[in-house]
Amino acid sequence: MSGPSTYVPSSAIGRWFESRLPIMGLMHGSFVAYPVPRNLNYFWTFGGILSFMLGAQIITGIILAMHYTPHVDYAFGSVEHIMRDVNWGWFIRYTHANGASMFFVAVYIHMLRGLYYGSYKAPREVLWILGVIIYLLMMATGFMGYVLPWGQMSFWGATVITNLFSAIPLVGDAITTWLWGGYSVDNPTLNRFFSLHYLLPFMIAGVVILHVWALHVVGQNNPAGVEVKNIERDTLPFTPYATVKDAFGLVCFLIFYAWFIFYAPNYLGHADNYIEANPLVTPSHIVPEWYYLPFYAILRAIPSKLGGVVAMFGAIVILAFLPWLDTSRVKSAKFRPVYRVFFWAFVLACVGLGYLGSQPPEGGFVIAARLLTIYYFGFFLVIMPLLGLFETPKPVPASIADAVLAKNGAAAQAHS
Amino acid sequence: MASASTAEPTRRDMLYIATGAAAAVGAGALAWPLINQMNPDASTLALASTEVDVASIPEGGILTVKWRGKPVFVRHRTKKEIDEAQQVKAADLPDPQTDQDRVKQSTISGAAHPEWLVVVGVCTHLGCVPLGHQGDFDGWFCPCHGSVYDTSGRIRSGPAPRNLDVPTYAFTAATKLQIG
Ligand code: HEM
Numbered sequence: 114m115s116g117p118s119t120y121v122p123s124s125a126i127g128r129w130f131e132s133r134l135p136i137m138g139l140m141h142g143s144f145v146a147y148p149v150p151r152n153l154n155y156f157w158t159f160g161g162i163l164s165f166m167l168g169a170q171i172i173t174g175i176i177l178a179m180h181y182t183p184h185v186d187y188a189f190g191s192v193e194h195i196m197r198d199v200n201w202g203w204f205i206r207y208t209h210a211n212g213a214s215m216f217f218v219a220v221y222i223h224m225l226r227g228l229y230y231g232s233y234k235a236p237r238e239v240l241w242i243l244g245v246i247i248y249l250l251m252m253a254t255g256f257m258g259y260v261l262p263w264g265q266m267s268f269w270g271a272t273v274i275t276n277l278f279s280a281i282p283l284v285g286d287a288i289t290t291w292l293w294g295g296y297s298v299d300n301p302t303l304n305r306f307f308s309l310h311y312l313l314p315f316m317i318a319g320v321v322i323l324h325v326w327a328l329h330v331v332g333q334n335n336p337a338g339v340e341v342k343n344i345e346r347d348t349l350p351f352t353p354y355a356t357v358k359d360a361f362g363l364v365c366f367l368i369f370y371a372w373f374i375f376y377a378p379n380y381l382g383h384a385d386n387y388i389e390a391n392p393l394v395t396p397s398h399i400v401p402e403w404y405y406l407p408f409y410a411i412l413r414a415i416p417s418k419l420g421g422v423v424a425m426f427g428a429i430v431i432l433a434f435l436p437w438l439d440t441s442r443v444k445s446a447k448f449r450p451v452y453r454v455f456f457w458a459f460v461l462a463c464v465g466l467g468y469l470g471s472q473p474p475e476g477g478f479v480i481a482a483r484l485l486t487i488y489y490f491g492f493f494l495v496i497m498p499l500l501g502l503f504e505t506p507k508p509v510p511a512s513i514a515d516a517v518l519a520k521n522g523a524a525a526q527a528h529s
Numbered sequence: 530m531a532s533a534s535t536a537e538p539t540r541r542d543m544l545y546i547a548t549g550a551a552a553a554v555g556a557g558a559l560a561w562p563l564i565n566q567m568n569p570d571a572s573t574l575a576l577a578s579t580e581v582d583v584a585s586i587p588e589g590g591i592l593t594v595k596w597r598g599k600p601v602f603v604r605h606r607t608k609k610e611i612d613e614a615q616q617v618k619a620a621d622l623p624d625p626q627t628d629q630d631r632v633k634q635s636t637i638s639g640a641a642h643p644e645w646l647v648v649v650g651v652c653t654h655l656g657c658v659p660l661g662h663q664g665d666f667d668g669w670f671c672p673c674h675g676s677v678y679d680t681s682g683r684i685r686s687g688p689a690p691r692n693l694d695v696p697t698y699a700f701t702a703a704t705k706l707q708i709g
């Protein structure tokens with residue numbers, strides 16, 4: 114979906130350049146004239162927030178890499194050196210470490226937005242799957258980044274996660290040894306994780322470009338979940354409308370982010386990571402970063418090594434199949450009263466799994482984690498396919514303009 | 530385009546297939562060094578064995594030594610611990626193995642010394658280091674996801690699939706243990 118191209122360079126140099134490389138026109142068409150549905154709410158500002166966070170992580174990361182030493186004997190010390198000696202080092206590191214958490218806060222809101230408004234449904238399947246790929250790359254990047262400071266949680270987190278691959282029948286041990294470059298997590302592992310931690314964000318940036326491209330081919334979904342029918346009536350130009358809304362959303366988000374950096378910089382981390390890695394002593398209770406906790410709970414809920422690993426990865430991969438698991442013809446949960454209830458139950462189940470992932474795997478915690486794991490998979494594999502057949506949706510507005518007028522009609526009348 | 534296809538395979542088709550096959554083999558051969566470089570290097574492989582003096586371990590004590598970057602537990606078992614380990618019927622265990630089988634390398638000048646148990650201190654679930662003298666069988670308990678091992682290092686309950694590994698080792702003298 115592209116709007117009427119209105120871009121005409123105003124200067125002679127601009128026209129000369131444009132006829133040789135039409136990049137300004139591409140930018141103009143994508144971020145200025147691009148038509149956005151006029152009913153977007155603040156949940157649609159998270160794409161812009163995510164792009165900002167990717168840029169922030171890359172900039173702070175490149176700076177950290179100037180002072181960081183990827184060697185088992187020096188890594189922990191070099192992070193302390195960043196914290197104490199490097200000018201503004203504490204600020205850069207806290208911005209990066211909390212930036213990873215904020216990145217995940219934003220991506221979870223962004224994904225739940227998609228789940229609520231049915232943004233994964235036709236024609237946005239490829240767009241959605243590219244998003245799942247970005248999410249997987251983010252998880253890999255965050256995991257390898259957390260290993261770099263070489264604290265106790267870094268080391269034992271790396272040990273537990275790389276050992277997941279040893280559950281694969283026959284080749285598991287060979288794969289684990291290959292990942293480690295030795296017989297345990299050690300210097301070769303730290304070195305390659307640093308190399309890959311530097312690389313993956315740029316791969317994410319590449320997939321983000323494909324994601325935005327796919328978005329601009331099919332157009333944005335919107336809270337009403339009906340497609341744009343009439344560009345004039347249903348949409349507004351990206352600039353200034355979406356630009357300003359995105360900027361405002363971003364500023365609010367940055368206040369939240371800055372609060373963590375300046376007032377609670379270690380709240381989302383774990384104290385044990387300020388103890389240098391010791392391969393002979395496992396901390397009494399290892400937990401991954403908060404953004405992996407629901408998956409960690411699923412891993413531990415299954416009383417079999419291979420089964421746990423399959424369920425954990427399955428919980429992520431299943432997202433890619435969502436466009437075909439949901440059988441409803443209506444996109445937005447606004448018009449799906451029954452789905453809405455199951456959706457919020459799903460959100461609660463994820464939060465509950467996150468809590469259980471942070472608790473020791475004993476007694477009642479394990480039973481609760483099993484029940485929530487069943488709901489997690491049941492939501493995708495049973496509820497989604499069946500609900501589309503049995504639920505009676507509420508009447509859907511004929512167009513985006515109708516949806517807006519139904520909501521703000523009285524006010525609009527008064528002004529005209 | 531489609532109208533140009535002929536039913537008969539031509540010499541050109543043959544050349545395409547041969548070229549493609551050669552390119553695939555070449556790409557595979559080129560990929561191998563890029564993949565294999567991540568496997569343990571020569572210096573890592575060279576660290577294959579470690580010597581320990583076990584004289585300092587009292588009866589009932591466990592010494593943790595580092596071998597290939599991992600902990601190895603050398604446990605000087607008491608009579609009671611040995612008896613407990615031997616009395617269990619191997620067939621009833623998740624990973625059936627007799628205690629005799631697990632200490633068969635513990636021989637000093639040909640005589641069996643079941644008081645010495647040598648196991649890799651890495652939980653066979655996801656690799657944490659289990660804690661000694663803990664858990665229902667007073668063997669080891671893994672704090673990560675709750676696997677319980679007995680005084681022979683055999684898995685008794687929890688998610689770990691296998692007994693603690695027994696490395697290759699030998700007593701080169703009465704108190705000199707060589708691991709690896
Ligand atoms: C997708 C973007 C990224 C994410 C989610 C991410 C995540 C993380 C995390 C969670 C840590 C551990 C922080 C701590 O607890 O100390 C970390 C550390 C680190 N990252 Fe990144 N990172 C990203 C991009 C980058 C980039 C592009 C670079 C370099 C070019 C980089 C370089 C580093 C370095 C040197 C460290 C170690 C210093 C430290 O621990 O603070 N990161 N990263």
Ligand code: FES
Binds near residue numbers: 653673
């Ligand atoms: S690593 Fe020991 S129980 Fe999971």
